[in-house]
Amino acid sequence: MNKQLQFIKSSFGLCVKSVAEFLHRLFADARNFRDAVTARIRRVAIFSRRGNSSLVRRFQILLLTWGVAVYVIAVAGFWLLSTSVIQNTFQLQAERWISKLDELSIPLYVSQDIKEFSTIESYIQNFSEISYVRFYNGDGETVLAQYTAENVVLPDAGGFDAAKFIELSKNRRRDGNPLRSNFVSDESLMRMVVPVSIVSMQADEMLDFDMDGERGESVAIIGYIDLGLDFGEYQESLARHILSGSVLISFIFLIAAIVGRNLIRNALKPLLDLHEPLKKLAQGETDVWVNRGGDEEIVAISNALTTTINAIKGRDEELRRLADYDALTGLINKRSFDAILEKERERVIAERDVSALFFIDLDQFKYVNDTLGHASGDRLLMQIAELLSNRMRSDDVVCRLGGDEFAVLARSVDGDGASEIAASIVKCMYDFLFIEQGKTFNIYCSVGVALIEDDKSSAEEIFSNADMACYSAKSQGRNRYHFYEATAVDQDKLDIGWSHRITNALANDKFTLHYQPIVALEKNSIPNYEVLLRMVDDDGELVPPNLFIPVAERFGLATEIDYWVIKRAMTVLEGLNREGKRLRFYVNLSGQLFIDPEFVERVVAMLEATDIDANQIVFELTERVAVGNIHQACHKMETLIEHGFEFAIDDFGSGFSSFSYLKHMPVKIVKIEGEFVERIIDDEVDRAMVRSMVDIAKACGKQVVAEYVCDEDTLEMLKSFGIDYAQGFYIAEPAAQPASFNGAVDIPDNVTQMKM
């Protein structure tokens, strides 16, 4: 019994170890196989996430691959299961056959006569699964009889341990279970060896033995049955069925692939429909229609896409509108107008037609803007735009060029028609009243007209011609139109050139100051100088102000020039102050500066930015400027005077203004018009006028400066009149530096000479 237990234990241990090793190898092989398959699969483009294959094809191949994988796994499982079932069935069947053969073999073993084998043989032949049967004698070596099926190679006799069976028969209870070998399977052949045993009881136990007991029986082995079963036929049949099933399933897969492709296409159709719109979107097109059908996820995507497209379209249109139209008035802008003008020019040339371009500049816009503010200015522009749009025909084009400038393209209009249109625009504007903040304003305009009638001028030149014509209209007194004439344009072109040079000089600091002394006739007065502006041209030559100031005023550049002069004058004074040279500069201001709303603030800011006293600056403004807008001018002068600045009336007497203005104007100094001064020796009337002006100024408490003092007699006469300061070439010519008087700050050299 102990040996039996040890045998069972050792067999069990070996089995467990073998199974463990087998499973270890199996799992290792499975891991390697999985890694290899995964690597190979990833190399296939259809499984690569980086691939650009069709979504439908990817789905289809994934489904097919999955289906094939499932089928292979199912077939493998079915094969293993079926083989196991076949083996188990064979095992059970073999035990029944063995039991029957055990019974049938008794005569054979008793008689030892081979003739008794015929019964067994006829029985065995009924079962094709039995490959062979051998009947051994009790020694386990001598074959008593054997049966071999057709086409079966009989294995060698023996091959089993008869002694072990004998040992088992002695120790093991013979309880009805046959002593047999384990089933040994080799491919499709299964072998089982069973001993033929006989049992006898003890004689003295016969009368009262227990049927369920085991005592008193002895076992003897009289032979062995070696049974070989071949289940290859079943395996072949199984393989044939699997093969035929595989063919059928392959066919089903093929049909499923075709049907599945269509199903996937239909299922993904809403998604696939997005491909073309997305492609167009990627190419920058926004005129894309997106189908909103399909499943809710696709609908959500379509909605999002449609919303995005609409947003892009809206922004695109807004950008286009901003690019092509004026945001304030809604009229097309200069960029679009240029394109329209070019097309119109081409059309005119092609059709031998004539059209007209009108360049419109408002005359009072700046005044309205400065007086009432930008908001009012904007409202004026909008009303003007509406006025022009209503006035013009539907196929005409109205454009806002910027600021207070408009342009109108009138199609198929000859010279007479253009004149009528220009006149109507001027009249229309003349009749227009701008009412804002309870005030009424007359708005006038200047109109330049240029015809589009041949291919000699480009669109740009035509536009420039209209611009120059408008300039001419302005020059001629505004509130009028002017036809472009090629022969009269040279001066205009020259002025335009000057405007560019002025702009360039401001940008590149190409202005400079010269200083002309204003001599006090009383001693102990600080030196006074009038600062005079000069422009340095490209050759380094100084350009006198009479050449560029009128142009600057015409093109609205005078204001910036004034600020430049004020700032430079303060900087120079600051430098002189540091050197201990305290001077006072007379600075000329243009009329435009007084309508600049930022005038006071900017000047005060400049003063605060430099280390000078405000009374070192005397602003000169002409009688025309001061009287032209006396209320506004007085208000700003008073503000600046409060900061310490002083004001002087320049060219007093030239405008023949009422003297009463002088009485109320907050100026401290009066500079008498030089043309009167230079003729007082020879002209009795001028002498009387100067004397009167000096008397009146003195009566008003003003100091008097006499300009254009060109000789000693004039100076002596002016002294006799009681003037306070004298200025002119006799005293000193303008110089580049105030220090050119050899350090004689209080009395320049030439003055000293004069007094000598």
Place this chain on the structure above:
Amino acid sequence: MDKWFRSVIFIAALLLLQGCVLTAPEQPVEVVKPPPVAVKKATPAPVKPVPVKVVPKQINSVAIVLSNNNVSSSLIAQMLQSKLHTDSHIYTLGATPQQQLQTVNTIADSEHTAVVAIGSLAANRVKQIEGKQLVFSQVFNYRAERLLEAGFTGVSMIPSADVLFAEWKKLSPDLERIAIVTGPENKQQIDAIQVAADKHQLTLQYQEVNNDKEMFYAVKQLTPQVQGFWLLPDHRVSSRRGIKDLMSHSMKHGKQLVVFNQTLLKYGGLIYVSVEPDDVTDQLLAQIYHTSDGVRLLNQANIEINDRVAQQLQLLVAQ
């Protein structure tokens, strides 16, 4: 004449004495019946005189040797001891061969002049004892075990076939063909059974076999030819598995089975037949005191009928 007359008178007296003993046997020991099987005990067969052909011997002391302490052997031993006119002692062989040898040596060295071995093992162990009268009982294969050649006389283990067949015929009047399968060398006992079969107009088919498988095979072969089998306690051809298969096969085929072991009734036995201990002891006394050649047959039998099987076989069951 006088001598002849005295002899006749002595024999007649002995016969009378024997007849008295047989006609008034001691109450047989009750055998515990298995509860699940309903059995009916048959009426014992009428007593018949036992022929005695030898001259009585002088017996001083008798050793009764048991193979084991099973119920039937012990009962026979005790009953025999009570009937003996001389001293006697009951021995039981031990479980180990050493104990058995010691017991045999003790008997051999004792004053016993006769040794009665009850059981096969006991008979074979005392076979070596010399100078004492040897009698066996409850040994089926005494021929195969060469007991007679060893100087034994004995009593058959097979109950009276005559009584059995009489009861069997009562139970199954249509019974005509029966079969017995045993191991070899049982011709004498089978012949005696054959005589009884003939008496009851039964055709007995007998077949010798060598092992349990042959036994079953033979039963299957004989099944179509007979209505019933009488299983005899031949241990050489009996195994539990074989007996189960055999009985199962017989039941399936509606065969009537007479069994030698009461336990087998619940496995499908129709009739359980066993020896009558009183009969056995009488035959032993006859062998002890009046040595005869060979083996004495039994005249009686205890019979139990399995009502359930009888009903299943649709046999008439006598109340």
